[in-house]
Amino acid sequence: MRRIRLYVAYDGTDYHGWQIQKNSKTIESVLNAAISDLLGTETLVIGASRTDAGVQARGNVAVFDCDSRIPAEKMAGAINARLPEDIRIVKSDEVDLNWHPRKQDCRKTYEYRITSGKVQLPTKRLYSHFTYNNLNVNAMKKACAAFIGEHDFAAFCAAGSQADSTIRTIYALKVEKEGNETVIRVTGNGFLYNMVRIIAGTLMDVGLGKKKPEDMAGIIRSLDRTQAGPTLPAKGLMLVGYEYDK
Amino acid sequence: MRRIRLYVAYDGTDYHGWQIQKNSKTIESVLNAAISDLLGTETLVIGASRTDAGVQARGNVAVFDCDSRIPAEKMAGAINARLPEDIRIVKSDEVDLNWHPRKQDCRKTYEYRITSGKVQLPTKRLYSHFTYNNLNVNAMKKACAAFIGEHDFAAFCAAGSQADSTIRTIYALKVEKEGNETVIRVTGNGFLYNMVRIIAGTLMDVGLGKKKPEDMAGIIRSLDRTQAGPTLPAKGLMLVGYEYDK
Numbered sequence: 001m002r003r004i005r006l007y008v009a010y011d012g013t014d015y016h017g018w019q020i021q022k023n024s025k026t027i028e029s030v031l032n033a034a035i036s037d038l039l040g041t042e043t044l045v046i047g048a049s050r051t052d053a054g055v056q057a058r059g060n061v062a063v064f065d066c067d068s069r070i071p072a073e074k075m076a077g078a079i080n081a082r083l084p085e086d087i088r089i090v091k092s093d094e095v096d097l098n099w100h101p102r103k104q105d106c107r108k109t110y111e112y113r114i115t116s117g118k119v120q121l122p123t124k125r126l127y128s129h130f131t132y133n134n135l136n137v138n139a140m141k142k143a144c145a146a147f148i149g150e151h152d153f154a155a156f157c158a159a160g161s162q163a164d165s166t167i168r169t170i171y172a173l174k175v176e177k178e179g180n181e182t183v184i185r186v187t188g189n190g191f192l193y194n195m196v197r198i199i200a201g202t203l204m205d206v207g208l209g210k211k212k213p214e215d216m217a218g219i220i221r222s223l224d225r226t227q228a229g230p231t232l233p234a235k236g237l238m239l240v241g242y243e244y245d246k
Numbered sequence: 247m248r249r250i251r252l253y254v255a256y257d258g259t260d261y262h263g264w265q266i267q268k269n270s271k272t273i274e275s276v277l278n279a280a281i282s283d284l285l286g287t288e289t290l291v292i293g294a295s296r297t298d299a300g301v302q303a304r305g306n307v308a309v310f311d312c313d314s315r316i317p318a319e320k321m322a323g324a325i326n327a328r329l330p331e332d333i334r335i336v337k338s339d340e341v342d343l344n345w346h347p348r349k350q351d352c353r354k355t356y357e358y359r360i361t362s363g364k365v366q367l368p369t370k371r372l373y374s375h376f377t378y379n380n381l382n383v384n385a386m387k388k389a390c391a392a393f394i395g396e397h398d399f400a401a402f403c404a405a406g407s408q409a410d411s412t413i414r415t416i417y418a419l420k421v422e423k424e425g426n427e428t429v430i431r432v433t434g435n436g437f438l439y440n441m442v443r444i445i446a447g448t449l450m451d452v453g454l455g456k457k458k459p460e461d462m463a464g465i466i467r468s469l470d471r472t473q474a475g476p477t478l479p480a481k482g483l484m485l486v487g488y489e490y491d492k
Binding site for chain 1: 255256257302304322326331332333334335336337364365366367368369371372373484
């Protein structure tokens with residue numbers, strides 16, 4: 001028995017998120033079907049991140065076990081041949097049988113994109129949140145510092161989360177302008193439910209002048225969801241990828 | 247009676263191109279329906295460029311005539327409210343009643359995008375042609391010079407074209423690398439049927455080493471379609487926009 005690791009990119013637009021659901025097309029179910037078809041036996045993946053409907057990924061991670069002799073690095077191409085074009089295996093390799101994608105020390109990076117302008121360009125509509133307003137990117141940059149480090153991020157966690165602890169570490173949080181898009185890029189050891197979309201909403205409030213950079217520390221300390229900004233829509237969110245310590 | 251000019255952006259993925267057709271959804275038909283609904287009377291646009299199925303635009307141009315008192319610059323928002331999100335009016339203004347979008351001196355710019363890599367990222371799949379091969383961008387840059395100026399581009403015109411003349415002027419042709427995408431950007435006074443996709447296919451052949459930069463002048467002189475490269479797929483093509491002399 002071997003454990004194969006997949007780095008998975010997808011456009012989440014036409015899916016009900018990652019996690020398998022009855023009667024709904026999800027990334028996980030389509031992936032399971034493709035791998036089961038390749039191996040000729042029912043095979044289930046274990047995913048690292050259960051992204052929501054409409055969220056994109058360049059590097060989600062999943063593993064599955066098999067007895068196949070297909071070389072690990074060839075699995076990507078063989079599975080891609082059985083997947084629709086909106087899901088692609090970027091890379092495949094072999095890991096220890098006890099390697100679990102949700103039980104490893106890792107650095108995980110997300111991007112959130114916001115377009116400012118008079119209209120949303122149609123080719124950006126599925127991958128970027130839109131606002132008519134210009135954002136004050138310098139103020140947003142100043143607001144980032146307060147998030148860095150280990151904090152209790154209860155104020156940035158959606159109701160209904162099943163996390164045991166709301167303590168997480170953010171290693172990096174940056175805001176950059178790319179053309180008429182504002183890109184928020186955050187790296188941490190893990191994120192609470194909707195945490196990135198709430199951080200993006202809070203930074204957007206700063207960009208709109210509704211909140212000040214110096215308000216951030218107090219919002220984090222409050223542990224109160226109502227103090228933070230709105231949860232921005234799923235479509236602006238991209239799971240960039242995972243880096244594992246080993 | 248007034249003539250209103252629209253600058254139109256769209257994602258052509260779900261349309262059978264610009265031009266109105268029986269029983270098919272086209273950009274033109276959806277635009278006509280939205281404007282007719284706004285004005286309460288059947289109204290038809292005249293488009294500048296009849297783009298093919300799957301081609302994108304940031305700035306196609308269309309005009310329509312009306313008696314409405316809605317200020318010209320407010321038309322964009324009023325029409326957008328009646329359009330699907332994959333078509334957006336970027337700007338609207340008023341022009342002379344004899345101003346015709348296909349009978350004006352203009353500079354027209356297209357972009358063609360080619361992604362090189364091990365897999366096509368799902369979020370790029372609708373807007374960029376994909377190849378497993380790396381392209382020699384320096385060779386492609388060298389190949390551009392031969393195209394500049396007024397030439398008979400018969401070698402770069404698809405069969406079935408109804409153009410009276412195959413002479414066109416190219417003002418600028420540039421190749422640039424943006425991440426793992428190669429972007430070909432061309433500006434001319436007009437383009438023959440499939441001309442930009444054939445130029446892109448010919449430059450791609452140069453990038454793949456199948457043709458040399460110094461072959462370009464001879465291919466143009468040959469006036470022979472079989473000497474030029476393949477017609478690349480529609481989805482990599484974006485009509486960037488028009489500049490009019492007045």
